[in-house]
Amino acid sequence: MKRRRFLKAGGLSVVALAATALSTGASRAAVNQPSLRYLRPPGALPEEDFLNRCIHCGQCGEACPNRCINYFELENGLASIDTPYIIPREKACILCMKCGDVCPTGAIQKVEYELEDILDKVDMGRAVVDKQLCLSWQGKSCGVCYRACKLPDVAIRVGYMEQPHVLENCIGCGLCERSCIQIPQAIKILPRKSA
Amino acid sequence: MTSKVATPFFLWKHLNKLRWVSLTLVFTMLLFLPYAHLYQTYEAAHAYDLLADSEKQIYDTMETLTSFLVDDVEEDLDAIKGNTWSGTFFGLQLSDPLAAVGQIFAGKTFYLPFLLTALIPVLFTLVFGRFFCGWICPATFIYELNTNVAAGLRRAGLKTGNRRFDRRVKYLVLAAGLLLSAISGSVLVAGVYPPAIVGREIYYAVALGGFGAGSIFFVGTLLFDLLVARRGFCRYLCPGGALYSLLGHFRLFRIQRIVENCNDCAKCNAICEFGLDPLRDGFGQECNNCTACIAICPTDALTFKVQIRDQPDRGPGHLGKQYQREQTQADEKHREAA
Known part of the structure; x- marks a missing residue:
């Protein structure tokens, strides 16, 4: 009788498992949906692979x-629970690369605090300018995003009336989005596409 | 009547106190680290005047606490980071074996630099068994206090749970957790493993302004322990405990009974948090070497031994009534035969 109960409990838990597994599969398809625009830490x-x-x-945050x-709770699916994210408009990454140093599993790679290495390994996303909203593009010279950028003239350059142009090397740290004085912001990070 | 054959080394009796010191230290550390992190961020911002009053309080307190230890707050306080699930301790990265195993299942790869961080805990477990559960685990700290709460409730006349289940269920939980990690590709065992939850949730509460979903789960386990089974989660459900038990199957240091000193008082069985049977030599792989039974034993009948297997059940203790009755009966029979 004891054994039968044991097996029954086992069977039930396998069913529960399968159900959860299915639901996680479904939720993973929704990664980086437009309603939840987030970045992973640099590197x-x-x-x-990151989720693997x-x-x-929680050491990266610390x-x-x-x-x-x-850190996510359940809003991005079960597989993402307790994983780190950055919402650039709330607080953007300053590219100090400390999180990679402390990450024990290499989910966040170690990146040297040098331009070459950062450009090589960091891909959080890429900034996009909404010219309808951007003050400079609307004729009122602003340039805040350019001045906020840690990689001026590498990731972003400004032209006539300080109109921002995002360059190929932008890695999407989000400092421009954070600093944009328009509400809603005229420059946004589009997160890198998930694998 | 009979003199004691062997008295255990006198320090073993006091190990239980040392264990509480260890548990308290670990827990205090987990409380301290998030505040240290906040202090570092305030320092990094170079804007003391712009801090809110409560933040200034944290800054000042941390400054008094740490000023005699560190010169450069931003760098030096990085020495200890993380929690018992995975942490950095003066440059040495340590991880829970379950984290390593969970990651192998989630990624289906062997990432050696990370697996090596679990090496020291694994080696210690091979020698000392499930000692993590009794000596370090921050959840144990709360669970054992919870046991005391249950005792208080019983004294007040309320009913608390003391049901028993099959201890093997936790191996099923371990298998299920690893399977789920493999299917989802994310280390989901971390979500049902109390020490990982406690470390994380303290950090969330202090630094990120609120408890997360894990704390609901943890409160659930506390209620389970209180209302259904004493120390039930650790005994029957904990996946990490299951892994530690498996690793500690052939542990070198074991608590064993000195049958000649035992008087069958059964206090050891009553005190044992994991519901084991020290009274009849029933330790097994589940014993976490917490030494509570050694501390409570009135006749010094429990001690540490270096051997890789438990002694078999050697029946009633020689100082107990049952053994002495049997002895006299045997003597009488012997005399009659003669």
Whole structure:
């Protein structure tokens, strides 16, 4: 009788497992949906590999001197629970690369605090300017995003009336989005596409 | 009547106190680190005057607490980061074995630099068994206090749960957690493993302004322990405990009974948080070497031994009534035969 009960409990838990697994599969398809625009920390592996590697330990957030790293609960699906994310408009990454140093699993790679290495390994997304909203493009010289950028003339340059042009090398840290004085912001990071 | 054959080394009796010191230290550390992190961020911002009053309070307190230890707050306080699930300790990265195993299942790859961080805990577990559960686990700290709460409730005349289940269920939970991690490709065992939850949730509460979903789960386990089964989660459900038990199957250091000193008082069985049977040599792989039974034993009948297997059940203790009755009966029979 004891054994039968044991097996029954086992069977039930397998069914429960299958159900959860199915629902996680469904929720993973929704990664980076427009309603939830988030970035992974700088140096993070492509989404799939990142989730494989991350053990949800929270050290990246604890290392971040800018407190821009936050953690998901269930809003991005079960697979993303307790994984780090950055909402650039709330607080953007300052590219200090400390989170990669502290990450034990390599889910966030170690990146040297040097231009070459950062451009090589960091891909959080890319900034896009909405010219309808941008003050400079509407004739009122602004240039705040250019001055906020940690990589001026590498990731972004300004032209006539300080109109911003995002360059190929933009890695999507989000400092421009954070600093944009328009509401809603005229420059936004489009997160990198998930693998 | 009979003199004691062997008395255990006198320090073993006091290990339980040392264990509480260890548990308290770990827990205090987990409380301290998020505040240290906040302090570092305030320092990095170079804007003390712009802090809110509550933030200034944190800054000042942390400054008094740490000023004699560190010169450069931003750099030096990085020495200890993380929690018992995975942390950095003066340059040495340590991780829970379950984190390593969980990641192997989630990624289906062996990422050696990370697996090596679990090496030291694994080696210690091979020697000392499930010691993590009794000596370090921050959830144990709360669970054991919860046991005391249950005892208080019973004294007040309320009913608390003391049901028993099959201990093997936790191996099923471990298998299920790993399977789920493999299917989802994310280390989901971390979500049902109390020490990982406690470390994380304290950080969330202090630094990110609120408890997360994991705390609901953790409160659930506390209620389960209180209302259904004493220490039920650790005994029957914890996936990490299951892994530690498996690793500690052939542990070197074991608590064993000195049958000649035992008087069958059964206090050891009553105190054992994991519901084991020290009274009849029933330790097994589940014992976490917490030494509570050694501390409570009135006749010094429990001690540490270096051997890789438990002694078999050697029956009633020699100082107990049952053994002495049997002895006299045997003597009488012997005399009659003669």
